[in-house]
Amino acid sequence: QYSDEYRRINEQSIVPTLIIDGHTLTQSQAIIEYLDETRPSPPLLPKDDAYKRAIVRRVCECIACDIQPIQNLSVLQYVGDKKAEWGQHWIDRGFKSLEAILCSTAGKYCVGDEVTMADLCLVPQVYNASRFKVDMSKFPTIASINQSLLELDAFKVSHPSKQPDCPEDLRSA
Numbered sequence: 080q081y082s083d084e085y086r087r088i089n090e091q092s093i094v095p096t097l098i099i100d101g102h103t104l105t106q107s108q109a110i111i112e113y114l115d116e117t118r119p120s121p122p123l124l125p126k127d128d129a130y131k132r133a134i135v136r137r138v139c140e141c142i143a144c145d146i147q148p149i150q151n152l153s154v155l156q157y158v159g160d161k162k163a164e165w166g167q168h169w170i171d172r173g174f175k176s177l178e179a180i181l182c183s184t185a186g187k188y189c190v191g192d193e194v195t196m197a198d199l200c201l202v203p204q205v206y207n208a209s210r211f212k213v214d215m216s217k218f219p220t221i222a223s224i225n226q227s228l229l230e231l232d233a234f235k236v237s238h239p240s241k242q243p244d245c246p247e248d249l250r251s252a
Contacts, residue, residue, distance in 0.1 A: 108143055111196050123196040135190050138197035141180060142204050146173030150207050166211035174208065174218045181220045187227050198228050206239045 088096055088103055097104045100117065104110045115123040125131040148154070149169040155162040184190045189197035205225040208215060215222045228234045 107200070108139060108196075111199055115196065121194065123194070123199065125190075125193070125195070131190060134184050135195045135197045138177070138180060138184065138189050139200045141173070141177050142197075142200040146170060146177070147200075147204055147207070149173075150211070163211060166207070167213055170204070170208045170211055170213045171217075174213065174221060178218045178220050181224065185220055185224055188224055194228070194231070198224070198234075201225060202228050202234055203239050 085096075088098065091105060095105070095107060095110060097110045097113075099113075102113075104113055111123060124135055146169065150166050155166065158165045181189060186192035188194055189201055201221070202225060205215070205221060229238070
């Protein structure tokens with residue numbers, strides 16, 4: 080992500096970047112919303128319920144704004160030798176709040192029984208939690224939702240460990 084070639088398509092040198100429909104998009108939430116708006120089936124936001132859309136966005140922001148950025152590569156490089164302790168602390172702290180939220184919003188998935196944008200945010204963060212050896216037994220709702228999502232083909236093939244740039248030691252079989 081720090082190569083000159085990558086910087087030409089993403090001036091922030093961050094991931095993800097999606098090149099689609101003649102456009103270059105960055106930032107996970109912007110990409111997810113673009114995909115939802117241009118490929119609306121199945122919908123990633125509840126179509127007929129503004130309150131449920133707000134709940135989905137709340138869960139997304141809890142993960143994408145409050146938990147995940149603290150594990151970005153640039154932050155971990157700055158933290159240095161204490162990056163494992165750092166990551167574990169901040170994921171654990173964020174998951175305590177997320178678990179409380181999901182206890183009131185979850186069905187089979189983060190918000191009810193349909194996959195939403197919130198679920199797309201959850202799986203990579205649980206993957207990060209496993210990388211940092213977070214004790215997921217403290218977060219049974221998060222763990223249960225994640226397990227349900229990982230049973231779906233779309234989540235199996237798009238899992239972070241299946242990506243072509245995933246380091247060999249983090250790949251799943």
